[in-house]
Amino acid sequence: MLKDRATQTIDHPMASGTLGARLERHRLEHRARRLRLAIAALRERRAASASAGRVPRPLQQAIRDFTAELSSIETQLDGHRPAGTMPR
Secondary structure (H helix, E strand, O other), X not given: OOOXXXXXXOOOOOXXXXXXXHHHHHHHHHHHHHHHHHHHHHHHHXXXXXXXXXXXXXXXXXXXXXXXXXXXXXXXXXXXXXXXXOOO
């Protein structure tokens, strides 16, 4: 009997689950990288604003919001970790 190729996984040590699961993990990793870059840029702005005397409240809030989102995504990534691999 032929197996449906769409539901098969690749026989590879790093393969984890279905194509959909791997794509979701890739999406989460990409989003986490983008958030880390955004947070770094916002922190640079915060440092420049602090040296000028005042850090705008919306800037502080954006850093908190992006940091919380990154934390949430990292938690999701830990849940999508392939079996047998170490956490970040």
